[in-house]
Amino acid sequence: MSKSNNVYKDAYNRCLRLLDETRSLPSEPELGTLLGVSRTTVRSILARMEETGLITWNKRAKTVLREPRPDDFFPEEETDTLAEIIERSFMRRLLAGGAEAGMQINELELAREIGVGTTSVREFLIRFSRFGLIEKRRNSHWVLKGFTRAFALELTEIREMFELRSAAAFAALPQDSTVWVDLDRLEDEHRLLAREIATRFNEFSELDERFHRLIHRASRNRFIVDFYDVIAMIFHYHYQWNKAQERERNEVAVGEHLAYIEALKSRDLGKVDAACRKHLKSARHTLLTSIPESRPLQKS
C-alpha cells in the first residue's frame, strides 16, 4: 500500500454534505475549487456517487437522485492525512507522561508503533522540529527536549514580543482596511459566545486562534505569522490536555478579548498595549499552571 486515498475520501464526504443543498452539481473544475482538489479527484468522487446511486452523471448533467445517508460517508478516521495521524500519535506519547527531557526518539520504533513507513515519520519529525520540542543529533537519533516550563517561558516570551508589535501595527492600519470588518465580525462572535458561555465554552479555542491570527497578520511579517503555528499547536494540545476550570478560563479570556478588541478599535496605542499585555499575561499564566513542575530525576 503506497499511498492512502484520504484526499479522495475526505473530499467525497464534504461533497456529500454539498449534495444536501442542491439538486444538481456544478461543473467539474468548479467542484474542484470548491473542494480544494484536482479534477482527477472530482471525477473519482462523481464516479462513485453514480455507482452508489446518489446521482446520475452524464457529461454536464449531474442530477441528485437521493439524500446521502450516514452510511454513504467514509469513516472519519479514513479521511485523516498521514501527517495528522503521526502528529496525534506522537503528541499522545509526549503528553501521556513518561516522556522525560533528554529521552531519545527512535524513527523506526515510532514508525512500527504507528504502523507507517519510516519516511513519513522522518518527514514529520523534520517538520515538527521547528516547534522547538525536539532536536536532531547529526547522523543519529532525535532528542526530546520536553514540554517543560522553560519551553513555555521561551515560547511566551516570543509570543508577547510578536503580538505586542502586531497589535500596534493593527491599530495603525487605515480605517478602510478590511481587517476592521473582520474584527467587527469577530467581536460579534465573541459577544455571542460570552452570552452562551455556559454551554459553548469549548468553542473558544477555535475562536481564540482566529482572533490572534488576525492580529498577527497585521505585522505583515512572514516570520511572525508563521510563528503563530507554534503557538497554535501548543495551545491546541494544551486545551485537550488541561480541562481544569476550562469554562472559567475561557470566560475570562473572552472578556479579555473583548477589551482587547475595544482597545484596537479605539486605535489608542497605549490602550492597545495595556489590553494586549493583560491578556497575554493571563494566557501565559494558564499555560504555565498546566505544566507540572519538572520533578528531579529519581534514581530507582
Place this chain on the structure above:
Amino acid sequence: MSKSNNVYKDAYNRCLRLLDETRSLPSEPELGTLLGVSRTTVRSILARMEETGLITWNKRAKTVLREPRPDDFFPEEETDTLAEIIERSFMRRLLAGGAEAGMQINELELAREIGVGTTSVREFLIRFSRFGLIEKRRNSHWVLKGFTRAFALELTEIREMFELRSAAAFAALPQDSTVWVDLDRLEDEHRLLAREIATRFNEFSELDERFHRLIHRASRNRFIVDFYDVIAMIFHYHYQWNKAQERERNEVAVGEHLAYIEALKSRDLGKVDAACRKHLKSARHTLLTSIPESRPLQKS
C-alpha cells in the same frame, strides 16, 4: 547506491590531519569523540590507514609509519553531505536569476537535475521551508516566494528585535559568566583582523557569525537562537553573491563590532542599545543594496 559514505571519508580526511601531529593514535572510543563519529567508522578509517601503509594497527598499538600525502586524502567533494549538495544546487538556481517569485518548484525535476532521490529533495525542502523563502501548496507543489526586498525587510525586522533583546540580556549577565571570556577572545580576533583587513577581509563572514551567535545565546531562548540559522543562511549566500566593496563593508563592520563589544563590556544598557542599533542598521543597508529592486513582470 543507497547511502554515500561521506561521513567516513570526511572523518578519514580529518584523521589524516591529526596524523601530522602525533606519532601514535589514541584509543578507538577516544578517536570517535575527537572526530565526532562512531567507533564503527573509526575502525573503517583505521583499517584503510593500515591498508595504505599509513599506520600499523594491532589492537592498541597504532603507530604512524609515514606522513600523509595529498593523494591520501579523499576529494573534498566526496565529503559533503547530500543535504549540503542539494542546498548548494538549490541556492545556485535561486540566486542565478530567472527565479521569479511565484514560480513553482518541482521535486522530481530538482532530484533529477541534482542526481539524487526524491526523498532527499523532499526532506531538504521541508527543512528549508523554515527560512521563509518557499511555501508548500497542500497535496501539490512548492512555491518560490523569492529572495525579495520584502523578504529582507521581514528578516531584518525580526533580527533587530531579537538581537536588541539578546544584547541587553548579554550586558546583564553576571561578571563571572564565561561569556565574558568568550567575548574577550572574540575582541582579540577582531583586533587582529582589523589590523590585517587588507588581506584577510574575506575571513570576516565566519567571525561575524560566531560573534552574533554568542550574543543571541545570551537570550537563553531557543527560538531566538534558532532564528539565527535563518540569518546565517541568508548572509552566507549573500556574502558569496555580493562581492561589491566587500573589503570596505567588512572593515566598517569590524569597527562596528568593536564598538559593540566595548558597549557590552561597559554593561551600560543605553550604550549597548545604541551600538547594536548602529551595527544592525548598516547590516540591513548592506543586505538591501544587494537585492535588485523587483522588476515588474515583463510580458514578452
Place this chain on the structure above:
DNA sequence: AAATTGTTTTTTCACGATAAAAGACATTAT
C-alpha cells in the same frame, strides 16, 4: 470563443529494501 469534458502524462506521497553508520554486547587486555 470559452468553458467543459475526456484522455494522457507528470508529480507527489509513501513504502520496502539496502548500505552506511551508530550502538550494544561480549571478550580481552591493562
Place this chain on the structure above:
DNA sequence: ATAATGTCTTTTATCGTGAAAAAACAATTT
C-alpha cells in the same frame, strides 16, 4: 575493575517503485 578491542544488532540515510492525485493536453459541447 576499568577500559579497550572484537563482534553482532539496530537505526539512519537514501534509493527505486507504484498508487494517488495533480496537471497538461485534446476533443467536445454550449
